[in-house]
Amino acid sequence: MERRIFDPRAGLWLLVAANIIAFRPHTLWLELALVGLLLLLMAAHGKYSMAVKWAVGYCALLRFQQYILPASPKIIATSFTVFTTYARRMFPCLMTGSLMLKCTPLRYFIVGLRQLRVPQRLIVAVSVTLRYFPAIREEMGYIRDAMKLRDVRGLARLEGTVIPLMVSATETAEELSAAAVTRGIEDPAPKTSAVFLRLSPVDLAGMAAGLVLLALSFVVQ
Structure with missing residues (x-):
């Protein structure tokens, strides 16, 4: 089976968008939409087990924050609220990085x-x-x-x-x-490569969806 390459340009764009959204005030549904987009990209690139693991991890973290922490003693809730909030916000960034590591070989990234x-x-x-x-x-x-x-x-x-x-x-x-x-990596002459990069329809759709979510993060708060 041919390996599906996640275009590094799409990955870097989604990584920037995920970081901007993470550190901006945003609603939960926008974060859920971003996580859902990344899960779809993982599935589209054949990483089904990875998508399941990230989905389970995010749902467990969300359930812990919304249901377990409110029912916990005040000292525990106070200690873990900030940690879980930032961990949840960083989840899309970690998901994007993981997808790039698994689906973007180094030569394609360069x-x-x-x-x-x-x-x-x-x-x-x-x-x-x-x-x-x-x-x-x-x-x-x-x-x-x-x-x-x-x-x-x-x-x-x-x-x-x-x-x-x-x-x-x-x-x-x-x-x-x-x-x-x-290998001449410091040579200032123009470099050539045996691999050819072209944005696939899946990568283009992911970039477009990321742009929409980024725009919504500035409009809906």
């Missing part, structure tokens, strides 16, 4: 940034950073397997994880930087 005329220095920083964290996660898996193989436990396990990870983090950063330079 091509999208170039088409948006993003400065090359920023593209270099973003590309190296996005390659860095998966490499560190893979290295942590190797270290964890080594600890299990040697049956290391307690504080020795913590020491045996942190120190190799710190050394590996430095080496990984140097290797990624050297690899990027070797």
